[in-house]
Amino acid sequence: MAGRRIVIVGPAHPLRGGGMSTFNERLAMAFQEAGDEVEIVSFSLQYPSFLFPGKSQFTNEPAPKGITIKALINSVNPISWVRAGNYISSQRPDLVIFRYWLPFMGPALGTIARLVKRNRYSRILAITDNVIPHEKRPGDVPFTKYFLSACHGFLTMSRAVQQDLQRFEPNKLNIYLPHPLYDNFGSAESKAEACAALGLDTNFKYLLFFGFIRAYKGLDLLLEAMAIPALQAIPDLKLLIAGEFYEDAKPYRDLIEKHGLQDRLVLRTDFIPNAEVRHYFCAADLVVQPYKHATQSGVTQVAYHFDKPMVVTNVGGLSELVPHGEVGYVVAPQPKEIAAAIIDFYTLGKAHVYAQQIKTYKLRFSWSQFVKAVYELADKV
DSSP: OOOEEEEEEOOOOTTTTGGGHHHHHHHHHHHTTEEEEEEEEEEEEEOOOOGOOOOOOOOOOOOTTTEEEEEEEEOOOOHHHHHHHHHHHOOOOEEEEEEEEGGHHHHHHHHHHHHHHHHHHOOOEEEESSSSSOOOOHHHHHHHHHHHHHHSEEOOOSSSHHHHHHHHOSOOOOOOOOOOOOOSOOOOOOOHHHHOOOOTTSSSSSEEEEEOOOGGGGGHHHHHOOOOOOOOTTEEEEEEEEEEEESSSHHHHHHHHHHHHHHGGEOOOOEEEEEEEEHHHHHHEEEEOSSSSSSOOOEEEEEHHTTTTTTEESSTHHHHHSOBBBTTTESSHHHHHHHHHHHHHHHHHHHHHHHHHHHHHHHGGOOOHHHHHHHHHHOOO
16 A cells, blocks of 8 residues: 555665665655655754764755755764654655664664654554664663664564574564665676776776775775785786764774785775766776675675675675575675685686676665565565
């Protein structure tokens, strides 16, 4: 049944949101394409400055067209939680979808959800990106319990998170839905065009590490892999690191100096705006996600959109989306294993084979299927 009134609660423009803003805006578009009336209720303040690890929480890019976004939530101001909850409740939406990714947001989002429930009409679902966070802090468990207990049902985008969720809410309905494709970064372009846009030499082969740099994402493992002699023997190979440091850069720079990798790397460690994302993926031959632990990753679905093979580690939900030997490699989070996959890719010439298989495999990650599954869950809770 389409034609519903839907509110999505989570980061949106002008917040960067670590991919969540992009996801929420694309999800709103998908519901609108299905005939729904959609609004995003976002944050006026997402993180206090002392808790935010990047340079800026905001983007200078233009707002997405055709999407209603209201910045009502201040994560540390309870008065704003009450106002946002009363506002959403008064709209009487058929469905309210919360994004939950960090226990710090539990008090705000849990309070808003409880206020919405007072209208005794709206169904409340949560897309739980993480239930147990990557970086643990005091208050994680009670904050998460407070939020989850206010919801009617849940969607997870990895089996690992689904299992974590069972520990908190074993009696509420939850479903697993794979992360849909990020198809809103534009169409693919040739390697020559992408390299020209980035000022890169087309004579090199490029690996891509993409996204915010945090300890759990394993960039240090990839740098160690780049130092392995067998990988260094591949001629004209460079690692393109595209993403902002969300922690101290010194340990990574020390590794680069220790192994003499300066000439083997291209560092683009500022925030990458959406308009430039396609250049990085289209310049690369292979996308590497050397995570030490993970739930799911939107980087995978950007790579799929641009038909790029991947190396991922067998942690969290990454291997659920990348069948080994069909569209890329699933390896242990160890430098030797990562290096072996990269060597295999280049020495056996797997680029064309994997790219062709990706074109078929990625068809299962459509937004229309995601929206249909959300409808079905909402009708059951």
